[in-house]
Amino acid sequence: MPIQLLNLRHVPDEEADEVRALLDRHGIVHYETRPSRWGISAGAIWVADPVQADRARGLMIGYQAERGARVRAEYEAARAAGQTDTLWRSLRRTPLRVVGMLAGALALIALSLLWPLLLRGG
Numbered sequence: 001m002p003i004q005l006l007n008l009r010h011v012p013d014e015e016a017d018e019v020r021a022l023l024d025r026h027g028i029v030h031y032e033t034r035p036s037r038w039g040i041s042a043g044a045i046w047v048a049d050p051v052q053a054d055r056a057r058g059l060m061i062g063y064q065a066e067r068g069a070r071v072r073a074e075y076e077a078a079r080a081a082g083q084t085d086t087l088w089r090s091l092r093r094t095p096l097r098v099v100g101m102l103a104g105a106l107a108l109i110a111l112s113l114l115w116p117l118l119l120r121g122g
Contacts, residue, residue: 002046003053005030005060009042015067019045022063028052 006019023030028047035043047053078084091098 001050002031002048003050004044005047005053005056006045007042008032008035008044016045018067019060019063022059023047023056026055026059028056028059030056 005023006016008016020030020032023045029049029052030045030047032045033041033043035041047056075084087098
């Protein structure tokens with residue numbers, strides 16, 4: 001029975017490509033299902049052989065630890081260089097969008113807090 005190794009929902013193409021290359025490099029036979037047209041299923045990378053699936057899981061654990069450390073280091077470097085996106089940078093770059101989102105969030109909060117009062121009529 002095939003075993004799902006990686007669900008591709010919210011997985012960047014770069015990461016999926018690295019996982020495919022990792023599996024190919026170690027000779028693990030895998031296949032991929034594509035996302036559905038309507039976005040109900042996200043697609044996945046599968047391993048058909050249970051023995052290879054155990055080996056693939058071990059490789060994935062190592063890969064994800066290495067990738068996590070690498071991405072965190074890249075983020076910290078960008079943060080130290082002042083290149084990360086903050087609320088104030090977003091406000092300077094797209095003020096109408098940020099103000100609109102904040103106004104929408106405040107409207108939702110107000111509506112959710114006032115809804116019981118509106119239903120009671122007072």
